[in-house]
Amino acid sequence: MAAVSIARLGGMAVALAVAAVLAQIAFPLAQGGVADAVTALVVVLLAGAALVHALASRGVVFALALLVGAAGGGLAAEAIGVATGFPFGCYEYALDRLGPAIADVPVIVPLAWVGGSYPAWCAASAVVSALPRGRQWMRVPLAAATIVAWDLYLDPQMVTAGYWTWCAGGPSLPGFPIPLSNYAGWALVAVCIATLLAVADRGPAPTPRARMRRDAPPLALFAWTWLGSAVAHLVFLPDLRLSAAYGFVGMAITGVPLLLAARRIRPWRSRIHGEPPDPSARRSNNLAR
Secondary structure: OOHHHHHHHHHHHHHHHHHHHHHHHHHHHOOHHHHHHHHHHHHHHHHHHHHHHHHHHHOHHHHHHHHHHHHHHHHHHHHHHHHHOOOOOOEEEOOOOOOOEEOOEEOHHHHHHHHHHHHHHHHHHHHHHOOOOOOHHHHHHHHHHHHHHHHHHHHHHHHHHOOEEEOOOOOEOOOOOOEOHHHHHHHHHHHHHHHHHHHHOOOOOOOHHHHHHHOHHHHHHHHHHHHHHHHHHHHHOHHHHHHHHHHHHHHHHHHHHHHHHHHHHOOOOOHHHOOOOOHHHHHHHHHHO
């Protein structure tokens, strides 16, 4: 892929990510059919940003793996879930509000799996890349746990908005009519998605600093989802104050190590300041002196 094309795709990914953030900011102000349209727009923009950035940064094979694994796998899991109650529990979508559907699953739902999975994957990859060697096995479980934690924001918000309803009994998330089986199902699907992405993401490993620079757009979306959703649920969506705590604590499993790694690596520092590309290079320079 030509360098110019990669640069254009990178710029497009940034534009889509910014548009998604602006649409999310508008959501608390929207009502009725406008809110439904904004919800669909946010999902489409996030999925578009993820796929375009994946194509620009990791290539066609990884982008296809993301599309097939997250969108295709998500659609299959949701269709089975709606029909049988496995693996999430008994639920149904408000098909009159979420647009076109396949097998009683709105099309934007598998796109949401794409838009949520990719920033989580990039964040988990950045955290693990900053750890000592031999810890790469942690990338799949950390990414899967982060995807599940994201649903601690998503499901309460969408259920409260009436986009889907649960009929499953048994233990539920305190404060919301969401069965805990939902999160077991999310864990199963998330592990499958993360495993497929791990298989596809086998290119030359960049340094932790280079990785953070390359993945700045999805990492920014991850941080925005983690911190921005907490503020939105706490301040602007009063029925969701409990989910503000759930999502913030859950996503902190990756968010806090990511912030610490960014503080240590400082990917925003430019080489023109005489800063070598990574700490090991800095130590080598010091020895040479």
